Amino acid sequence: GQSHSIMLRLVKYLRDQYLLIARDLTQIEKLETTRKDFVANVSHELRTPLTVLTGFVETLKDAPADALTAEQREQYFNMMYQQAQRMEALVSDLLTLSNIETSPSAAFAKVDMDALIEQERQQIEALSAKRHRLEWDITPDLHVYGDRAELASALLNLMTNAVRYTPADGLIKIRWAPEIDGGAKFSVIDNGIGIASEHIPRLSERFYRVDRGRSREVGGTGLGLAIAKHIALRHETALDIQSKLGQGSTFSLIFPPERLVSTDTSKASEET
Numbered sequence: 001g002q003s004h005s006i007m008l009r010l011v012k013y014l015r016d017q018y019l020l021i022a023r024d025l026t027q028i029e030k031l032e033t034t035r036k037d038f039v040a041n042v043s044h045e046l047r048t049p050l051t052v053l054t055g056f057v058e059t060l061k062d063a064p065a066d067a068l069t070a071e072q073r074e075q076y077f078n079m080m081y082q083q084a085q086r087m088e089a090l091v092s093d094l095l096t097l098s099n100i101e102t103s104p105s106a107a108f109a110k111v112d113m114d115a116l117i118e119q120e121r122q123q124i125e126a127l128s129a130k131r132h133r134l135e136w137d138i139t140p141d142l143h144v145y146g147d148r149a150e151l152a153s154a155l156l157n158l159m160t161n162a163v164r165y166t167p168a169d170g171l172i173k174i175r176w177a178p179e180i181d182g183g184a185k186f187s188v189i190d191n192g193i194g195i196a197s198e199h200i201p202r203l204s205e206r207f208y209r210v211d212r213g214r215s216r217e218v219g220g221t222g223l224g225l226a227i228a229k230h231i232a233l234r235h236e237t238a239l240d241i242q243s244k245l246g247q248g249s250t251f252s253l254i255f256p257p258e259r260l261v262s263t264d265t266s267k268a269s270e271e272t
C-alpha cells in the first residue's frame, strides 16, 4: 500500500523533472538557432559592402594610369566611401545592441525629455533636408526616469525611420505629451509608405525589413527597431506600432506613470 504510493509519487516527480529539463532544452535550442541566424545575418550584411568595396579597390589598383577619367575616379571613390559608411553604421548599431544586452542595468537618472528631443531636432532636420514638413509638439517639464543615452538612441531611431520611409513633401509630427493615466507618450507620426499588417509584429526582430533593397538604399542597418525595442523594455515602456500600407505609420514609446519624475513642487518654490 504505502510503498506503492511512494513509488507512484517518485515516478510522478521524475516525470515532472524530465518535462522541465526537456522544456529548458527546447529553450536552449531555440536560443542557439537565434544566435546562429544572427551570426549568419551579420556576416552577410558585412560581406556585401565589403565585396563591393574590394571590387572598386581592385579596379582602381589595376587600371592603367590613363584608363580612368578624373570624374570616373571620383565616382569610384564616392561609391567606396558609401560602402565603408554602410559597414560603419552596421558595426556601430551592433555595438549599441551588444552594450544594451550585456550591461546589467542602465544608468538611470532624471531625463529632461524636451531638452533631449531639442538636441536631436537638428540632426533630424538635416536628414530631412527640407524634404518634409516637420511638426514638433513637445511638452516641457515632463521628465522621465531613465538612461539618457539609451533614450536618445531610441528616439533618434524612430525619428530617422520616419524621415527615411516618408517620401518628399510628406508630413512628420513629433509629439511628447502626458497621458491620462499619468504616464507620457513619445510619438512619431508620418504619412509615408506605411507597413502591411503582417509585417508589424516582426519589425523589431534584428535585421527584419519589409523591403531589403529600399532599407539599404536609405541607409538602414535593419537594427534600429531592435535597438529601440530593447531600450523600451529596459525602461518598462511599450513600443507601439500603428501603420497602414500606403497611408503612414505611428511609432510610440508609452511610458507608464512609474517612469515619470513627478514635478517637485518644493524644489520649484525653492528656485523662485
Ligand code: ADP
Binding pocket: 157, 161, 162, 165, 166, 190, 192, 193, 194, 195, 203, 204, 208, 209, 210, 211, 215, 216, 219, 220, 221, 222, 223, 224, 225, 226, 249
Ligand atoms: P532599417 O535600418 O532597415 O530601417 P529598422 O529596424 O529601423 O531597420 O526598421 C525595420 C523595418 O521597418 C524597415 O526596414 C522598414 O521596412 C520598416 N519601417 C520602420 N519604420 C518605418 C516607417 N516609419 N514607415 C515605414 N516602414 C518603416
